[in-house]
Amino acid sequence: MREGWKEIKLKEICKFKYGKNLPGKVRVLGNYPVYGSSGIVSYHKDYLLEGPGIIIGRKGTVGKVQYSKDNFFPIDTTFYIQEDKSKVDLKFLYYRLPISGLDKMNSDAAVPGLNRTAAINQKINLPPLPTQHRIAKILSAYDDLIENNLKRIKLLEEMAQSYFDNWYSKITDYEETNLGALIDHEIGRGWGKEEKSEEFSKPAFVIRGTDIDELPHGKIEKVPFRYHKKSNLASRRLQDGDIIFEVSGGSSYEGVAKTLFINDELLRQFDHPVMPASFCKLVRPMDRNYSNFLFHFLRFLRKREGTEVFEIRSASNIVNYNWTAFLKFQKVNKPTNHNLIELNKTVNPVYKEIYNLGIQNQRLKEARDILLPRLMTGMVDVEELEGQVKEKMEDKLTMAAENKVNYSKNRNI
Numbered sequence: 475m476r477e478g479w480k481e482i483k484l485k486e487i488c489k490f491k492y493g494k495n496l497p498g499k500v501r502v503l504g505n506y507p508v509y510g511s512s513g514i515v516s517y518h519k520d521y522l523l524e525g526p527g528i529i530i531g532r533k534g535t536v537g538k539v540q541y542s543k544d545n546f547f548p549i550d551t552t553f554y555i556q557e558d559k560s561k562v563d564l565k566f567l568y569y570r571l572p573i574s575g576l577d578k579m580n581s582d583a584a585v586p587g588l589n590r591t592a593a594i595n596q597k598i599n600l601p602p603l604p605t606q607h608r609i610a611k612i613l614s615a616y617d618d619l620i621e622n623n624l625k626r627i628k629l630l631e632e633m634a635q636s637y638f639d640n641w642y643s644k645i646t647d648y649e650e651t652n653l654g655a656l657i658d659h660e661i662g663r664g665w666g667k668e669e670k671s672e673e674f675s676k677p678a679f680v681i682r683g684t685d686i687d688e689l690p691h692g693k694i695e696k697v698p699f700r701y702h703k704k705s706n707l708a709s710r711r712l713q714d715g716d717i718i719f720e721v722s723g724g725s726s727y728e729g730v731a732k733t734l735f736i737n738d739e740l741l742r743q744f745d746h747p748v749m750p751a752s753f754c755k756l757v758r759p760m761d762r763n764y765s766n767f768l769f770h771f772l773r774f775l776r777k778r779e780g781t782e783v784f785e786i787r788s789a790s791n792i793v794n795y796n797w798t799a800f801l802k803f804q805k806v807n808k809p810t811n812h813n814l815i816e817l818n819k820t821v822n823p824v825y826k827e828i829y830n831l832g833i834q835n836q837r838l839k840e841a842r843d844i845l846l847p848r849l850m851t852g853m854v855d856v857e858e859l860e861g862q863v864k865e866k867m868e869d870k871l872t873m874a875a876e877n878k879v880n881y882s883k884n885r886n887i
Contacts, residue, residue, distance in 0.1 A: 724793030
């Protein structure tokens with residue numbers, strides 16, 4: 475152990491406080507995030523605690539550690555941390571807790587629950603407070619750049635969609651047709667098996683509806699990896715220009731019809747083939763040149779609630795999509811080749827950049843996660859590393875700032 479470090483129990487530097495029942499309706503429009511055990515469950519007009527703060531999964535997703543920069547409301551499936559500021563840096567504690575084994579401290583009840591007594595008595599090696607500040611600053615540099623990239627991704631997505639919406643409303647040279655006429659191949663129902671067998675022998679990742687929002691951000695770690703029949707994978711394997719369309723799932727407040735654009739930049743993030751899950755459809759346009767058009771048209775339609783007429787909502791709020799009727803009756807203005815060339819020339823580079831930023835985020839997370847345990851155990855010299863990381867991150871943030879200015883200048887592309 476490095477000089478000045480000491481072994482302590484978590485209860486010596488912080489308290490695990492119980493979350494509260496959310497007052498009023500669960501989903502109320504507001505500015506304050508409401509945290510459950512696995513993430514933000516809604517936003518509320520009121521708040522319980524002043525941020526920043528740490529939230530830990532107590533029931534369900536045991537031991538998951540979350541950080542809120544803003545005022546927040548932790549519900550009763552969580553603990554929140556009340557730290558002793560004279561002994562511990564809150565951001566340091568946020569990075570330290572996930573490698574403290576909290577996720578394994580299950581009370582073994584019918585519903586998984588974090589054993590609070592075991593958690594507060596967990597021992598960790600704690601460096602002096604100034605060293606804690608430095609460690610937190612180094613790791614935060616990675617997260618700050620990731621957050622900056624996420625903002626750039628959102629801006630690029632908004633710019634591309636705004637351009638399409640404006641472009642589509644102005645084209646006058648088109649042929650009105652049904653949506654199905656633009657699609658060459660569509661198929662769903664891919665899931666496979668967890669274990670490899672003679673029949674299910676082909677490995678592939680499976681993208682679900684719940685993965686659609688996170689994949690452009692470089693968050694590929696939750697995508698299931700399974701084994702499939704050779705024939706099933708052959709007809710469902712995703713390729714550049716494909717679109718994934720969600721046809722089942724949803725909730726009481728959100729329908730389906732979410733879409734994901736597939737290009738080579740996204741596929742290269744996986745080390746095996748990729749296919750859509752059973753509640754999604756693989757949509758392959760009649761021609762690769764129509765991929766951008768079809769993807770943005772589907773988003774254009776959903777944003778204007780045009781897809782809702784084809785939703786079939788059950789008593790349990792599970793939403794299924796009348797896909798056959800959608801292809802047959804949904805009208806679309808099919809543009810000329812000249813108009814398609816104009817659209818593709820503008821939008822293609824945007825989605826390449828979006829997925830390249832996602833790849834960068836993935837690598838930043840990997841680098842941070844490799845560095846984290848080494849910093850927390852004193853394996854690396856903090857002062858020496860601090861200078862290296864600062865120089866590297868300043869260069870990247872300068873480039874990001876320059877790109878952001880360029881994006882803003884070209885808001886309408």
